[in-house]
Amino acid sequence: MLTVEHLQKSYSTGGKSLEVLRDVSFTVEEGEFVTVVGPSGAGKTTLLRCMAGLLPRSGGSVMLTKTGKVIDAPPPEIACVFQDYSRSLMPWYRVGRNVGLPLRNTISDKAERQRAVDDALRSVGLEGFADSYPWQLSGGMQQRVAIARAIAYRPEFLIMDEPFASVDAQTRADLEDLILRVRQIAGVTVVLVTHDIDEAVYLADRVVVVSGRPTVVMDVIDIDLPRPRSQVTTKGLPRFGELRTQVATLISRAGAEAATHA
Amino acid sequence: MSTTSIVSAVSRRRWSSGVRGAALSLILPVVIVVAWWFVSEGSTSPFFPPLRVILATFADTWLSSRVLSDIVPSLVRMIAGFAIATVVGVALGALLGRLRLAVAALNPILQFGRSLPATALIPVAVVLFGIGDTPKIVLIAFVSCFPILLNTIDGVRNVDPVLEDVCRSFRLSRTQRFRWVQLHAASPQVIAGMRVALSLAFVVMVATEMLGSTNGVGYVTLLAQQGFQIPLMWSGLILLGLLGLIVNGIFVLVERGLLRWYTQGQED
Numbered sequence: 001m002l003t004v005e006h007l008q009k010s011y012s013t014g015g016k017s018l019e020v021l022r023d024v025s026f027t028v029e030e031g032e033f034v035t036v037v038g039p040s041g042a043g044k045t046t047l048l049r050c051m052a053g054l055l056p057r058s059g060g061s062v063m064l065t066k067t068g069k070v071i072d073a074p075p076p077e078i079a080c081v082f083q084d085y086s087r088s089l090m091p092w093y094r095v096g097r098n099v100g101l102p103l104r105n106t107i108s109d110k111a112e113r114q115r116a117v118d119d120a121l122r123s124v125g126l127e128g129f130a131d132s133y134p135w136q137l138s139g140g141m142q143q144r145v146a147i148a149r150a151i152a153y154r155p156e157f158l159i160m161d162e163p164f165a166s167v168d169a170q171t172r173a174d175l176e177d178l179i180l181r182v183r184q185i186a187g188v189t190v191v192l193v194t195h196d197i198d199e200a201v202y203l204a205d206r207v208v209v210v211s212g213r214p215t216v217v218m219d220v221i222d223i224d225l226p227r228p229r230s231q232v233t234t235k236g237l238p239r240f241g242e243l244r245t246q247v248a249t250l251i252s253r254a255g256a257e258a259a260t261h262a
Numbered sequence: 263m264s265t266t267s268i269v270s271a272v273s274r275r276r277w278s279s280g281v282r283g284a285a286l287s288l289i290l291p292v293v294i295v296v297a298w299w300f301v302s303e304g305s306t307s308p309f310f311p312p313l314r315v316i317l318a319t320f321a322d323t324w325l326s327s328r329v330l331s332d333i334v335p336s337l338v339r340m341i342a343g344f345a346i347a348t349v350v351g352v353a354l355g356a357l358l359g360r361l362r363l364a365v366a367a368l369n370p371i372l373q374f375g376r377s378l379p380a381t382a383l384i385p386v387a388v389v390l391f392g393i394g395d396t397p398k399i400v401l402i403a404f405v406s407c408f409p410i411l412l413n414t415i416d417g418v419r420n421v422d423p424v425l426e427d428v429c430r431s432f433r434l435s436r437t438q439r440f441r442w443v444q445l446h447a448a449s450p451q452v453i454a455g456m457r458v459a460l461s462l463a464f465v466v467m468v469a470t471e472m473l474g475s476t477n478g479v480g481y482v483t484l485l486a487q488q489g490f491q492i493p494l495m496w497s498g499l500i501l502l503g504l505l506g507l508i509v510n511g512i513f514v515l516v517e518r519g520l521l522r523w524y525t526q527g528q529e530d
Contacts, residue, residue, distance in 0.1 A: 054427055073430075080431040087424040091523040092446040101442055102432035135526050153432065 001065035002028040002051070002157055002189070008059035009046055020046045022214035024060070028157070028191055033183065036193045037200035037247060038210035039255045044193045045083075047215065048161045051191065052080050064156075076106070079155035083162040085142040089134040089149075095121070096130030099149045106153065120152035121145075123185050124178060140171035147179065151186050158183065160192040164199070173231050176203060180229060197251065201243050202229060209247055211254040218250050311493045320497035328482065336478040337505070339395055340467040343402025347459055351407045352452060355414025356445065365415060376408040380466045384473045398470040405466050406459035413455030417448025450524045453517050460513055464506055479505070 009021040020043035028034045038044055049055035051062050053074040062071040069075065082088040089098050100117045107113040121127055124144040134142050143163060150158055163179075164172045176199060183190050194200050200207050201223060209218045223243060225234055234240055299313045324333065358365050383401055391397035421444055429439045471480030483498030485491075518525070 049427070052431055054430055074433055076433060078431070080427070082424055082427065084424055087422045088428050090425070090443065090446065092449075093442075101438075102434065104438070105433060105435070133523060133526070135523060 001030055002191070003063045003065050004028075004047075004051060004060070005063070006060035007047070007050060007057060007062060009043065009050055009055070010058045019214040021050070021058075023216050024210065026208045026217055026220055027065075028189060031187065031189055032205045033180075033190045033192070033203055034206050034208060035200040035204040036191065036208045036210060037195065037197060037251065038215065039212045039251055040195050042210050042212050042254075043215040044195070044210065045161055047210070048080075048159055048191070048193050052078050052159050054080075077156040079150035079153040079158055081143070081146050081150050081158065081160040081163045083165050085139060085146050085166065086134075088146050089142060091134050093133075094130065095126065095132050095134065095137070095145050098134065098145060099130075099152050102149065102153050116152045116154075117148075120148040123151060123182050124148045138171075140167045140175060143167065143175060144178065147182060151182060151188070154186075156189060158186075158188045158190045160190065162194055163192065165194070165196075172199075177229075177231065179203070197244055197247050198235070201225075201240060201247060202231075202234060207243075207247055209250045209254070211257065218254055221246060308490075308492055311496065316493045316496045316500070319493040320500060323482075323494060323497060324501050332477050332479055332482050333501075333505075335395075336467055336471065336480070339398045339470075339478070340402060340463050340509075342395075343399045343466070344406055344460060344463040346399070346403035347405075347407040347410055347463070348456060350403070351410025351455070351459070352414050355411045355452075356418050356440070356448075358411075359415045359418030359444075359448075372408070372412065375404075376412070378405075380405040380462065381469050384470055387470070388474045393474045393476075398467070398475070401470055402463045402466045406463040409455040409458040409462070410452065411455075413451045414448060417451035418444045420451070421447045450521055453521060457513060457517070460509065461506075464509065468502060 004027070005025050007021055007024040008019075010017045010019045012018070024047060026034070036044055036047065046055065050057050051071065053062075053071045056072070063069065064071065064075065064077055071078075090101075093101070096117055099120055100113055103113045103116055107116060117130065118127070121130060124147050126141065126144055126148060129137065129141070129145075134145060137145070143166075147163070160179075164175045167175065179190070179192075180203065182188075190203075192200075192203060204223045207221045207223060209221065210216065211218050221243065225237065225239060225243070295313070302310060302312045303314065305312055358368070380401065383405070384397075387397035387401040391400055418440075425443060425447070429443055434442065467478075468480035468483075471478035472484045475481040479498060479501055483495055483502070486494035486498060
């Protein structure tokens with residue numbers, strides 16, 4: 001379990017302090033799929049980077065409950081997938097090497113490492129592409145490489161920052177279903193940030209709705225939609241519409257409050 | 263369509279346009295050589311001998327014993343100097359790129375060293391290292407080191423912040439980050455620096471051979487001028503031009519192979 005408690009983050013720029021995260025608390029249970037959704041300009045990326053140990057906090061804590069470890073630096077239990085796939089892969093290495101490099105520190109046996117790379121590529125439907133270069137692949141395929149790299153690392157938590165924001169709608173739907181399948185196979189807990197309400201509801205067990213800056217948690221909504229989810233059936237359910245409206249209402253309220261503050 | 267067929271289609275298209283480009287770029291040189299040949303044919307001026315005479319001299323001089331006695335020594339010096347410059351420039355640049363304060367402290371010295379005209383350093387090199395190969399190689403290495411050094415410093419710093427996050431989140435060690443990421447990310451800039459360095463190395467090679475030398479293409483060319491062997495002087499110039507072209511051509515081929523990921527990625 002991952003616990004985010006009273007997380008705060010301020011940047012100081014030129015003597016002035018900019019408060020991005022005011023007070024963010026929520027928990028992520030073992031095996032859960034949690035999405036974080038909020039208006040654009042909310043400190044969503046900042047929140048994820050703090051959770052992944054990539055950014056120092058100003059206050060509060062992020063804790064791996066099982067070990068009681070407070071996250072101050074990137075822990076081996078967490079792997080990240082970033083929004084900009086074209087910048088997160090190493091263009092000078094082939095796909096297989098991109099996926100395999102982080103494993104050098106976690107799997108010492110070469111054959112076993114190769115097997116982990118093959119398994120991960122197969123689970124994202126990229127078997128046979130290990131010898132391609134990232135720039136030979138489409139955007140959606142490149143993001144699948146990034147997902148394979150994260151999965152191969154065998155993390156307990158997969159943290160994804162708007163991973164599907166830079167691809168077209170059809171690819172996006174495919175990738176959404178892919179990540180649902182992959183997390184089943186890998187048995188990984190997922191925290192995914194998005195600004196897309198449909199995506200947040202469609203993927204999640206719980207949706208954490210956050211406000212605009214300075215960011216607080218507005219509400220955490222349980223998504224009681226049946227699994228497995230399907231783009232057609234799930235999104236056609238009346239309950240999907242209700243949940244979607246509920247989240248949208250919260251977000252528009254967040255937007256309105258932010259406007260009166262400004 | 264599979265990736266391999268996409269790639270081969272692209273390379274086929276590139277190949278045919280490459281052939282056309284090569285043909286196009288040959289037109290002007292051919293025209294100039296032909297024009298030179300006929301215009302100079304009846305020339306009686308001692309300064310502008312017929313191209314026929316120059317080429318005959320070229321064949322007699324440069325394609326025989328002078329290959330070993332002058333061309334090879336020239337190239338060996340240049341390549342040795344350039345190789346030393348590359349090793350020192352990349353190693354020192356990679357180190358300094360991670361030490362911002364050191365660079366700030368060293369910057370005036372680096373800028374001063376870079377600004378020194380190579381030719382002014384020849385007497386200094388002769389005084390310090392005498393006559394022979396050593397002063398020439400040292401000077402070639404010194405002068406051509408700067409563009410590589412400065413570009414490497416800049417290059418290893420310019421790793422994409424997203425990629426930095428990737429490295430940190432997968433807990434890559436400093437050495438791993440350096441070998442797998444920084445060096446590669448810097449390579450386009452390093453190679454651009456090497457390209458500048460290569461032409462500097464060529465200039466310094468010729469210049470050092472013209473002052474205090476007993477062999478080399480530059481030495482023979484200057485001696486020809488002083489001995490009023492004008493066709494030999496012209497043939498030396500042609501040889502230098504051709505050598506420059508060949509060396510640069512080889513470099514471009516190597517560059518293309520090394521930076522395929524970079525140039526291909528940019529086109530998308």
